[in-house]
Amino acid sequence: MSLPSQTPAPTLHTVQTRWALHDFWASCLETGSLLRQGVTRPVLLVWALLLGGLTVLVLSGS
Numbered sequence: 001m002s003l004p005s006q007t008p009a010p011t012l013h014t015v016q017t018r019w020a021l022h023d024f025w026a027s028c029l030e031t032g033s034l035l036r037q038g039v040t041r042p043v044l045l046v047w048a049l050l051l052g053g054l055t056v057l058v059l060s061g062s
Contacts, residue, residue: 020058027051 010018031047039047 016058016061020055
């Protein structure tokens with residue numbers, strides 16, 4: 001006899017992690033699109049700095 005399994009409610013950290021991963025993959029796709037359009041290295045550097053800042057904000061919980 002098997003007991004019905006209950007899925008625990010997601011914690012705030014779990015929700016933030018899922019959102020961060022979703023945002024990361026969206027950023028990867030956007031970066032790939034920029035590369036296909038021939039974006040220069042300085043523009044990619046600014047893009048990477050913006051993504052890094054966003055990551056810090058998400059992971060710090062702000």
